[in-house]
Amino acid sequence: MSSDPLFLSPQSLVDSKKRISFTKILAELYKNGSTSIANLAKELHTSVPSITAMLADLIDNGWVMETGSAKTKSGRRPVFYDLNPNKKSILVIDVNLYETNFIFLNLRNKIDTKTTLKIKIADTKYLTEVCKEIDNLLKINKQTWAVGISAPGLIESKRGINFTHENLNQEGLSFGEVLNSRYSLPVYSINDTRASLLGEHHFGLVKEKMNALLVNLDWGVGLGILHNGVIVEGTDGFAGEIGHVQVTPNGKLCKCGKVGCLETVASASALIARAHEGINDGKATSLLKLKKEIELKDVINAALKGDEFSIDIIYDIGRELGKGLSTAVHLFNPEIIIVDGILKTAGDLIVSTLKQSIQKYCLAPFKQNLAVQVSPLSEEAKVFGTKSFVFQRMMDFYAS
Numbered sequence: 001m002s003s004d005p006l007f008l009s010p011q012s013l014v015d016s017k018k019r020i021s022f023t024k025i026l027a028e029l030y031k032n033g034s035t036s037i038a039n040l041a042k043e044l045h046t047s048v049p050s051i052t053a054m055l056a057d058l059i060d061n062g063w064v065m066e067t068g069s070a071k072t073k074s075g076r077r078p079v080f081y082d083l084n085p086n087k088k089s090i091l092v093i094d095v096n097l098y099e100t101n102f103i104f105l106n107l108r109n110k111i112d113t114k115t116t117l118k119i120k121i122a123d124t125k126y127l128t129e130v131c132k133e134i135d136n137l138l139k140i141n142k143q144t145w146a147v148g149i150s151a152p153g154l155i156e157s158k159r160g161i162n163f164t165h166e167n168l169n170q171e172g173l174s175f176g177e178v179l180n181s182r183y184s185l186p187v188y189s190i191n192d193t194r195a196s197l198l199g200e201h202h203f204g205l206v207k208e209k210m211n212a213l214l215v216n217l218d219w220g221v222g223l224g225i226l227h228n229g230v231i232v233e234g235t236d237g238f239a240g241e242i243g244h245v246q247v248t249p250n251g252k253l254c255k256c257g258k259v260g261c262l263e264t265v266a267s268a269s270a271l272i273a274r275a276h277e278g279i280n281d282g283k284a285t286s287l288l289k290l291k292k293e294i295e296l297k298d299v300i301n302a303a304l305k306g307d308e309f310s311i312d313i314i315y316d317i318g319r320e321l322g323k324g325l326s327t328a329v330h331l332f333n334p335e336i337i338i339v340d341g342i343l344k345t346a347g348d349l350i351v352s353t354l355k356q357s358i359q360k361y362c363l364a365p366f367k368q369n370l371a372v373q374v375s376p377l378s379e380e381a382k383v384f385g386t387k388s389f390v391f392q393r394m395m396d397f398y399a400s
Contacts, residue, residue, distance in 0.1 A: 005057045006398045021046065022054055023395040026063060026083065030107070030391055031202070034067045035084035055081055080171060081370045083107045088145035092386045093130075094379070095151035095192070097121050097167070097219050100130060100380075104141050105387050109203070113141070121152075121165050127175070131182060138183065146186040148390035149176055150195040150382055152220065157237030160189030167225050188393045192216065192382055196340050196375070197224030197231060199385030204377045205338055213334045214375075215242075215325060217350070223325075227332055228335070243267065247324055266321040268296050268343055269347035274313045275299050285309035300346050312351060318350040322357020329362050329370065340375045347374065 005022040029035065032043075041051045047324050058064040065084045068078035081132060085108035094101040098120055104112045117133050138144060153164025160174035168175040176187035190198075193216040200206040200214060206226060214224035221243030225232040232239045243263035244256050251260030264270055276296050279287060286307045287294055303310035325337065337349055337358075355372050362370075375381055 004061045006063075018054075020399045021050075022058060023399040025051070025054055025058065025380075027392070028264070029064065029081065029083045030388075033340050034080045036078040036080055038078060039372070042082075052360070059227070061134055079358055084141075085110060086250075089141055089143045090387050090390050091134075091141070091144050091147045092383050092390075093134075093147065093149045094383060095121060095149065097152065100133075101383075102133060102137055104137075105145070105383070107391070109387065111383075113137075122167065123165065126167055127170055127178060130286060131179075134179070134183070140173070144185060146188070146390050147176075147179055147183075148386040149189040150192045150386040151175070151189065152192050152218065154238050154241065155189050155191045160187075162189075185234075186390075186394065186397065187389050190386055190389050191222070191237065191240075192218075193222030193224045193340075194231060194233070195385035195389060196382040197226060197338075197385065198388055199284055199377060199381035200338055200375060201226060201231065201383050201385075202374065202388050204381055205336060207375060209335055211332060211334045212336045212338065213325070213328055213332065214338040214340055215321070217267065217321070217339060217341035219268045219342075221267050221321070221324075222341075223328060225328075225332060226334075242324055242328060245324060245327070247320065251280070253349065262320070262324040266317045266324060268341075271299055271313055271317055271343070272296060278309055278313070283309050295343075296342065300343075301318055303349055313344050314349045317343070317352045318353030319357045322354045322360055325354070326358055326361035329358065329366050333366060335369055336371045336373060338375050340381065364378050377400050 003335060006019060024135060025040060028040060028043055037051050037055065050257060055064055061296035062084055064081050066078045067082045069079055085106040086366055087107060089104050089106055090114065093101045094103060100117045102115045115133065115137065117129065119129055120383045151162060151165065151168065154161045155162050160176040162168045162175065170178050173356065174189065176189045180187045188311060194213065197214040206212045209226065210229045212226040216222035220392065223240040223242040225240050244254065244258065244261045246258065246260045247262045248265060252264040253259055254261035254264050272294065279285065286302050287298060287310065290298060299310045299313065303314050341349060351372060351374060359367060
């Protein structure tokens, strides 16, 4: 077997150029799937003999495999090639406010295992408990190539420092840096909303789009921005924090310390707060029959069953969200807005009001080619997006 082409000497200019070419082949196969030598040569602007030789090395080292021949009416049938899905495994750590998921995926997005740890992100023992879980998982999954962390909050793009949930950092190190030091694996961090948009861009509703917005309706409100085919990050990776744009100057105090932020009136947290306030004020609602602490799913289920009080809350959230998003629509002129996050389970109750609000507050030319849809990928968009982010970062690493 020849030496792995991704580990050619970085000191040799010839080897460096070869390594870059190998990563381009792998990236093209990852993006577009099984294809022929001729198509690869065309897409990468390289000669057929060069592609043939490089594929032979990649096959020899288990990165690529033959997937069969194309069906043609006449002539020699071209052989197709694709990534070997089982060459490596990527661990995605999906951090949420009240639980953390650990998902191992192969190179073709097949989920091999998924484990959930019920722990709050604010728990002082969060890093300790998460590392214990990873210790056990890595003993079982020995082909782990790299780790991707998807988390809420302001995540600095260079090091992964989380400025919102600071207990994810430890003694000046980011969550990713802590894991990198502990396990000697490449670790990359991405904001959860941006990860969801990346998943939609590669595998979902935004695959053929150039301009799109993804609004993450969770316990806060996040906005992913695809502009002219590029996902916008900003200088430090903080772009899209629409949840902390002021919409009600004399409104409620936000957890960020400012007053009247969008997420105080258009988030899962706002929905629960409104439900409690209404019940305490004696509003008539079927939620009173539950005789327990009201949860998000209770309000949504009641609304879907026709509870007027719960419907009104969700309508109000959709209306306020539409007001906030109208500004983003005017700034970025998207062709689609994708509704994601835990509140999307309210379905048309929230989407219809969101659409009405956009109709009311946006100029007519911005609305004529604009669609608003609920993501069909569920949590997979975020997981697949994080995995794609890691794959591209690994290709960048090998090409550097």
